[in-house]
Amino acid sequence: MTKELTKNNNKYYICEECGFAYKDNQTAAKCENWCREKHSCNTEITKDAVKLD
Numbered sequence: 396m397t398k399e400l401t402k403n404n405n406k407y408y409i410c411e412e413c414g415f416a417y418k419d420n421q422t423a424a425k426c427e428n429w430c431r432e433k434h435s436c437n438t439e440i441t442k443d444a445v446k447l448d
């Protein structure tokens with residue numbers, strides 16, 4: 396399950412495996428499935444990650 400986070404009135408979805416944030420739940424879920432199976436990050440997915448600080 397991805398984690399939801401609201402910041403500056405924007406909603407983000409966090410991959411619980413690697414902690415990357417995404418603007419859409421679908422990409423976050425894809426990342427999470429990948430991370431869980433492969434124990435590594437897929438740059439095709441993480442390129443869509445949003446940097447939060």
Ligand SMILES: [Zn+2]
Pocket residue numbers: 410411412413414415426427430
């Ligand atoms: Zn991930």
